[in-house]
Amino acid sequence: MWNPPLLRSALLGLALLAPLTSQSADAGADALPLFDAHVHYSHDAVAQIGAEQVLALMRQAGLRRAMVSSSDDEGTQKLYRLAPDLIVPSLRPYRLRSDVSTWVRDAGIIDYLEQRLARHRYAAIGEFHLYGADADLPVPRRMIALSQQHQLILHAHSDIDAVERIFRQAPNATVLWAHSGFERPEAVREMLRKHPRLYADLAYRTDQADPEWTAVFMALPERFVVGTDTFTPERLYYIPDHARFSRQWLKALPAAVAERIGWRNGETLMASFWDARAAAGCAPGPSQAPEPNTALSASLQLRAKAGEGPGVGEPFGLQVIVCPRQAGARITSLSLEASMPEHQHGMNYRPRLSQSAFPSAGAGARRLEAEGLLFHMPGKWLIEVTVQGQDSQGQPWSKPERLRFVHTQR
Numbered sequence: 489m490w491n492p493p494l495l496r497s498a499l500l501g502l503a504l505l506a507p508l509t510s511q512s513a514d515a516g517a518d519a520l521p522l523f524d525a526h527v528h529y530s531h532d533a534v535a536q537i538g539a540e541q542v543l544a545l546m547r548q549a550g551l552r553r554a555m556v557s558s559s560d561d562e563g564t565q566k567l568y569r570l571a572p573d574l575i576v577p578s579l580r581p582y583r584l585r586s587d588v589s590t591w592v593r594d595a596g597i598i599d600y601l602e603q604r605l606a607r608h609r610y611a612a613i614g615e616f617h618l619y620g621a622d623a624d625l626p627v628p629r630r631m632i633a634l635s636q637q638h639q640l641i642l643h644a645h646s647d648i649d650a651v652e653r654i655f656r657q658a659p660n661a662t663v664l665w666a667h668s669g670f671e672r673p674e675a676v677r678e679m680l681r682k683h684p685r686l687y688a689d690l691a692y693r694t695d696q697a698d699p700e701w702t703a704v705f706m707a708l709p710e711r712f713v714v715g716t717d718t719f720t721p722e723r724l725y726y727i728p729d730h731a732r733f734s735r736q737w738l739k740a741l742p743a744a745v746a747e748r749i750g751w752r753n754g755e756t757l758m759a760s761f762w763d764a765r766a767a768a769g770c771a772p773g774p775s776q777a778p779e780p781n782t783a784l785s786a787s788l789q790l791r792a793k794a795g796e797g798p799g800v801g802e803p804f805g806l807q808v809i810v811c812p813r814q815a816g817a818r819i820t821s822l823s824l825e826a827s828m829p830e831h832q833h834g835m836n837y838r839p840r841l842s843q844s845a846f847p848s849a850g851a852g853a854r855r856l857e858a859e860g861l862l863f864h865m866p867g868k869w870l871i872e873v874t875v876q877g878q879d880s881q882g883q884p885w886s887k888p889e890r891l892r893f894v895h896t897q898r
């Protein structure tokens with residue numbers, strides 16, 4: 489089983505939810521795992537195919553995880569409740585399939601999104617269909633603002649013009665470009681170079697083996713993900729075939745590039761936008777962390793370059809998300825200290841820290857991000873997070889809480 493770059497927080501038992509691998513006989517134990525970024529399980533599919541059967545198809549295909557969005561959201565939630573290890577929920581701005589063509593002028597969509605965001609946790613908003621100047625209409629504008637407020641990926645089925653408009657509105661947005669815009673590889677390369685937070689899915693394309701694509705995959709291997717796109721109920725049965733198709737064309741690439749496009753890029757994206765949120769346990773949900781500390785739940789993740797744990801002497805980042813367990817309470821500040829208790833010394837490098845409220849992990853939650861950290865020697869490292877907060881009356885805590893995470897650097 490692949491171990492994500494997470495610190496198991498043994499001291500307080502604030503364990504993160506580990507994504508389980510889902511290999512099966514069909515895919516073969518040595519088959520390349522896949523992160524499928526583009527699955528829908530919409531109302532007509534829910535009526536025709538049971539959720540268990542959909543999950544069985546995904547496991548048969550050897551998917552490690554799948555990002556799912558559905559019209560309406562119930563299909564996604566059904567799958568997620570049954571398989572939180574496999575399903576990453578994305579919120580589609582459609583209540584019915586027919587919203588696809590009218591949503592950009594329908595203010596009711598924003599109410600729908602806000603209701604869902606208040607109730608469930610998501611990694612992304614989308615997939616939505618948005619073209620040209622429509623991106624600047626009030627409803628899409630409001631949706632893009634919501635994605636920033638809740639720190640969600642935007643999964644955009646869009647032309648180049650609309651992608652440009654999204655980045656003009658939200659320069660810090662992370663956009664997953666559905667179908668790579670059905671653009672030619674050269675145009676996709678240019679957009680990815682121009683926008684460092686743009687990623688591209690290869691769903692519903694058949695030209696991946698073209699030499700033009702190979703050149704782009706080799707140049708920007710960290711920016712592509714695969715996806716089936718089950719836009720009609722029948723296409724859910726196609727998930728295993730699509731996985732075979734993906735493994736087939738990926739096989740022609742160097743193994744490291746194939747792994748990135750097949751699953752590592754998806755996992756790296758999820759490390760930022762989903763894993764900690766899913767494990768933080770602030771909001772109701774199936775993946776609650778254990779509760780050793782009655783006041784707090786927390787998760788911590790390392791972010792190394794290649795999506796693996798950092799090597800000795802290799803700079804890395806991390807994020808900590810801390811949530812209050814008491815209703816109405818709020819985390820107001822976080823600070824971080826790393827040391828080697830057995831050697832009685834700290835880090836040689838001062839990390840750059842930034843923090844902000846993180847409502848998408850739950851009311852009152854806060855996230856601290858650190859860049860430029862470095863473990864300069866192997867051994868046991870202790871990462872201490874000092875948490876200050878206020879109670880439901882707005883009174884600051886009399887003393888800060890301390891969370892301790894242990895990481896063994898090899």
Ligand SMILES: [Zn+2]
Pocket residue numbers: 526528615666717718719
């Ligand atoms: Zn789609």
